[in-house]
Amino acid sequence: MPHQLEVTGLNLAFGGLRALVDVNLYVDAGELVAIIGPNGAGKTSLINCINGFYRPQGGAILLEGRNITRLPPHAIAALGIARAFQNVELFRGMTVLENLTLARHLHLRYGIAHALAYYGRARAEEAANRRFVEEILDFMELEPYRHKVVGTLAYGIQKRVEMARALCLEPKILLLDEPMAGMTVAEKEDMARFIMDVNEERGTSIVLIEHDLNVVMDLSNRVYVLNFGQVIASGPPHQVARDPRVIEAYLGQEQAGDGA
Amino acid sequence: MTLVQAPQPARVASAQPETAAAAAGAPAWGRASQPLTLEQARTLPQALWARGTGPDRHRPALRHKEFGIWNEVTWEQYLEHVRWTAQGLLALGTQPGETVAVIADNIPEWYYMELAAQAIGAVVAGIYQSSVAREVAYGVHATGAVLVLAEDQEQVDKLLEVRDQIPGVRRVIYQDPRGMRRYRDDPWFLSFAELVELGKEHERRHPGRVDRLVAEGDPDAVCLMCFSSGTTDLPKPVMLTHRNVLSMGRQFTAIEGFRPGDDYLSFLPLAWMGEQMMAVATGMVAGFTVNCPEEVETIEHDLREIGPHLIFSPPRVWEAHMRQIRVKMEDSTWLKRQVFRWGLNVGLKVADLRFAGKPVPLGLKLLNRFFHYSLYRLIQDRFGFLRLRKAYTAGAALGPDVFRFFHAIGVNLKQGYGQTETSGIFCVHRDGDIKFETVGTPFPGVEVKVSEQGEILVKGDIVCKGYYRREDATQKAFTDGWLHTGDAGYIDPDGHLVIIDRLQDVMRTQAGEVFSPQFIENKLKFSHYIKEAVVFGDGLPYVAALINIDAATVGKWAEDRRLSYTTYLDLSQKPEVARLIWDEVARVNAWLKPEHRIRRFALLYKLLDADDEELTRTGKVRRNLIAQRYRPLFEALYDGRSEVPVRTTMHYQDGRVAELEVRVAIQSLTGEEAPHGLPVAAIG
Numbered sequence: 001m002p003h004q005l006e007v008t009g010l011n012l013a014f015g016g017l018r019a020l021v022d023v024n025l026y027v028d029a030g031e032l033v034a035i036i037g038p039n040g041a042g043k044t045s046l047i048n049c050i051n052g053f054y055r056p057q058g059g060a061i062l063l064e065g066r067n068i069t070r071l072p073p074h075a076i077a078a079l080g081i082a083r084a085f086q087n088v089e090l091f092r093g094m095t096v097l098e099n100l101t102l103a104r105h106l107h108l109r110y111g112i113a114h115a116l117a118y119y120g121r122a123r124a125e126e127a128a129n130r131r132f133v134e135e136i137l138d139f140m141e142l143e144p145y146r147h148k149v150v151g152t153l154a155y156g157i158q159k160r161v162e163m164a165r166a167l168c169l170e171p172k173i174l175l176l177d178e179p180m181a182g183m184t185v186a187e188k189e190d191m192a193r194f195i196m197d198v199n200e201e202r203g204t205s206i207v208l209i210e211h212d213l214n215v216v217m218d219l220s221n222r223v224y225v226l227n228f229g230q231v232i233a234s235g236p237p238h239q240v241a242r243d244p245r246v247i248e249a250y251l252g253q254e255q256a257g258d259g260a
Numbered sequence: 261m262t263l264v265q266a267p268q269p270a271r272v273a274s275a276q277p278e279t280a281a282a283a284a285g286a287p288a289w290g291r292a293s294q295p296l297t298l299e300q301a302r303t304l305p306q307a308l309w310a311r312g313t314g315p316d317r318h319r320p321a322l323r324h325k326e327f328g329i330w331n332e333v334t335w336e337q338y339l340e341h342v343r344w345t346a347q348g349l350l351a352l353g354t355q356p357g358e359t360v361a362v363i364a365d366n367i368p369e370w371y372y373m374e375l376a377a378q379a380i381g382a383v384v385a386g387i388y389q390s391s392v393a394r395e396v397a398y399g400v401h402a403t404g405a406v407l408v409l410a411e412d413q414e415q416v417d418k419l420l421e422v423r424d425q426i427p428g429v430r431r432v433i434y435q436d437p438r439g440m441r442r443y444r445d446d447p448w449f450l451s452f453a454e455l456v457e458l459g460k461e462h463e464r465r466h467p468g469r470v471d472r473l474v475a476e477g478d479p480d481a482v483c484l485m486c487f488s489s490g491t492t493d494l495p496k497p498v499m500l501t502h503r504n505v506l507s508m509g510r511q512f513t514a515i516e517g518f519r520p521g522d523d524y525l526s527f528l529p530l531a532w533m534g535e536q537m538m539a540v541a542t543g544m545v546a547g548f549t550v551n552c553p554e555e556v557e558t559i560e561h562d563l564r565e566i567g568p569h570l571i572f573s574p575p576r577v578w579e580a581h582m583r584q585i586r587v588k589m590e591d592s593t594w595l596k597r598q599v600f601r602w603g604l605n606v607g608l609k610v611a612d613l614r615f616a617g618k619p620v621p622l623g624l625k626l627l628n629r630f631f632h633y634s635l636y637r638l639i640q641d642r643f644g645f646l647r648l649r650k651a652y653t654a655g656a657a658l659g660p661d662v663f664r665f666f667h668a669i670g671v672n673l674k675q676g677y678g679q680t681e682t683s684g685i686f687c688v689h690r691d692g693d694i695k696f697e698t699v700g701t702p703f704p705g706v707e708v709k710v711s712e713q714g715e716i717l718v719k720g721d722i723v724c725k726g727y728y729r730r731e732d733a734t735q736k737a738f739t740d741g742w743l744h745t746g747d748a749g750y751i752d753p754d755g756h757l758v759i760i761d762r763l764q765d766v767m768r769t770q771a772g773e774v775f776s777p778q779f780i781e782n783k784l785k786f787s788h789y790i791k792e793a794v795v796f797g798d799g800l801p802y803v804a805a806l807i808n809i810d811a812a813t814v815g816k817w818a819e820d821r822r823l824s825y826t827t828y829l830d831l832s833q834k835p836e837v838a839r840l841i842w843d844e845v846a847r848v849n850a851w852l853k854p855e856h857r858i859r860r861f862a863l864l865y866k867l868l869d870a871d872d873e874e875l876t877r878t879g880k881v882r883r884n885l886i887a888q889r890y891r892p893l894f895e896a897l898y899d900g901r902s903e904v905p906v907r908t909t910m911h912y913q914d915g916r917v918a919e920l921e922v923r924v925a926i927q928s929l930t931g932e933e934a935p936h937g938l939p940v941a942a943i944g
Binding site for chain 2: 130131134135137138139141143144146147184185193197200201
């Protein structure tokens with residue numbers, strides 16, 4: 001039985017800078033895996049490789065046994081990997097509902113003839129899609145903002161919309177890049193609950209990049225620690241937290257001051 | 261963008277022709293537009309059965325917004341849900357007279373559970389959703405609940421926290437399964453869906469059992485427990501019978517003419533008697549549709565979508581509406597502001613003439629008509645009041661300014677009066693007979709008299725049986741069948757009831773001057789710069805006050821004057837703000853008898869909050885607690901100091917706690933001065 005997602009021997013370099021060095025990582029179905037590490041360790045680069053933004057020079061990324069290393073981002077999204085960005089990437093001038101409905105584009109199957117006449121398949125699919133979007137709105141508790149323009153919403157809410165948009169793709173694996181950066185304590189607690197609920201109630205596997213160690217310890221099944229592009233430790237959170245290399249690389253740096 | 265379904269007004273409007281037909285006395289609906297009579301319904305479940313099997317059965321009884329759509333539940337479906345839920349309760353071994361507590365927002369399951377419990381002779385008791393775990397434990401304990409319906413994980417977690425304190429609770433039923441998977445192995449928990457399944461199974465084995473129990477229902481059995489509002493001690497569970505609430509519902513419907521096809525938005529907590537009285541008892545008798553909002557946060561939006569025909573809100577909601585309109589108008593363009601001022605002035609003149617029962621001159625009438633279309637309807641639309649026929653306020657005094665304001669913009673706002681002990685209401689303003697200093701005239705069949713001490717006493721079918729497991733309190737509350745309301749008041753020459761204050765809250769200064777602190781507080785709160793006020797003076801040389809400024813309006817005022825501030829604390833201690841409030845206090849003083857005037861006041865550096873127990877859950881101030889908690893400030897009001905240092909702890913959003921010292925200034929007035937210049941707050 002192959003892992004749901006498997007990364008083997010991944011190498012990525014920008015000119016002379018080696019961003020990722022022989023990275024191995026796997027995610028099993030339903031797992032919540034965290035990637036931690038100091039700034040510039042290559043966390044976001046890794047995620048960018050997984051969802052097709054970057055093309056690694058070496059190694060392979062397998063989704064359910066299928067090699068997706070060279071596929072473009074939209075094809076990877078269609079295969080079931082969705083992503084929420086660290087810096088909110090939404091259509092700021094559109095409403096929450098419009099942003100989420102747009103994310104359903106991938107799941108529309110009707111042709112232009114149906115669309116123009118708006119009957120039959122087009123109608124049924126639009127209704128089913130709206131229903132799905134409404135379920136996500138309910139799940140992420142975004143009902144009060146349904147018709148609000150995204151640009152006018154508070155940052156914490158925008159982050160939630162960002163995650164909701166990713167969920168609208170009905171992903172098997174959700175990549176979350178620092179979903180709690182810049183949030184208040186209360187907002188972080190809410191977001192942690194949402195992440196747990198997505199993982200538990202919807203059964204979606206999650207790859208989480210996060211700075212807040214407490215969050216990682218509480219939420220994740222397994223942790224990978226990256227430093228200078230290399231995986232220096234991996235395993236259950238509490239075991240990783242005791243690893244002297246991790247303490248040196250990660251916690252040591254944190255004491256020196258940590259900018260996001 | 262295509263919607264699964266058009267936004268709701270279209271669908272709601274489909275009820276319109278029926279309403280019109282009913283109003284015109286069209287035979288199609290015949291008896292359906294009639295309120296239920298005593299013969300049809302002696303108990304609440306009998307009322308549901310009458311509607312659910314009668315000519316109304318296909319009309320909407322409930323609507324609930326979910327996934328962006330208003331879902332209708334007809335009376336027939338309502339009855340069916342209740343029958344299954346009731347069978348489920350029987351399957352769990354629930355006995356007549358036992359209590360089922362509910363902690364939930366206004367969701368259909370609240371209604372199903374209430375009627376189901378009543379159908380099998382059990383009692384339902386609501387607990388406020390905002391209660392903390394300790395309060396939930398008290399509520400469950402005080403009502404002797406054996407089952408609890410909790411809406412979601414948030415409420416379930418509160419019950420878990422106090423599980424060892426509530427051993428009487430056999431099962432906890434949750435409505436929303438989200439986040440409950442971790443508790444799945446705990447036999448204490450049961451989902452509402454599982455309860456209904458149990459009920460369906462039980463119905464197969466014992467068909468018609470619930471229907472029989474409903475038919476045999478005892479009108480004098482306790483059906484509902486609501487907590488008295490408890491400004492002085494712990495809230496007591498009030499036992500209400502079917503006869504109590506149905507009698508209230510019948511009288512209220514007869515006076516106000518509610519009818520099927522009317523829409524009502526149920527957004528106040530159902531644990532409160534006021535919401536029970538409208539949404540359950542009166543709703544059942546009159547047959548109007550009760551709409552449940554999507555989420556607490558979407559109420560404003562839902563209100564606009566539904567466009568209710570009747571609405572019931574406590575004064576603070578009306579005050580907030582008015583404040584919101586005023587703040588928005590102050591932010592608006594010059595031209596709009598001028599039109600608003602002019603239009604409001606016209607409306608106020610017309611309203612005042614109507615209050616006085618005088619004819620409105622033709623010119624003014626035409627102007628009023630003009631503004632009706634160009635201004636009033638637009639404001640009404642903002643709040644979803646376009647179809648509103650009747651609007652009510654109760655629970656506390658509402659300022660004359662607020663009253664006049666809403667009548668000026670064409671909202672038929674009326675005051676009602678009652679308490680949990682009297683099924684919520686027994687006095688109301690009749691259409692065209694509105695005096696804002698009164699609470700209207702009593703319902704027919706309700707006897708009202710004033711005792712020698714000046715206390716209002718009530719007798720009638722609406723009066724409760726007493727307090728649950730509180731014989732002592734029950735004995736104190738009744739003399740010869742008359743209920744002591746605890747309110748001081750009198751009946752005016754027109755037969756209107758006037759409430760002065762809580763009898764125990766009437767105070768005397770050192771010199772023996774009697775005054776009502778709440779009356780003065782309300783006068784202060786009529787200023788839209790003042791959010792809360794706490795007046796002292798009992799046994800003291802003069803009257804003094806602690807005042808909470810309103811962050812929104814004062815903040816706006818400060819911004820307009822380029823006055824920079826950081827936090828509420830900072831804003832509240834600005835000398836300019838003190839000056840502003842000083843003027844407001846001086847204006848109030850001008851209205852008061854010299855002995856009642858406020859001599860000294862201070863601005864509180866923190867908003868009074870129900871979470872800190874400074875306010876009751878219904879928003880009333882706890883005077884003694886506040887005097888103790890702000891001891892240094894309170895003392896400084898009477899010792900002549902002009903400034904007092906106070907230590908306070910600040911809880912920041914990120915969880916940090918900081919201790920800081922604030923120097924709070926004490927403001928003095930002689931009681932004779934006039935406010936500085938023209939009223940700053942005056943609009944129109």
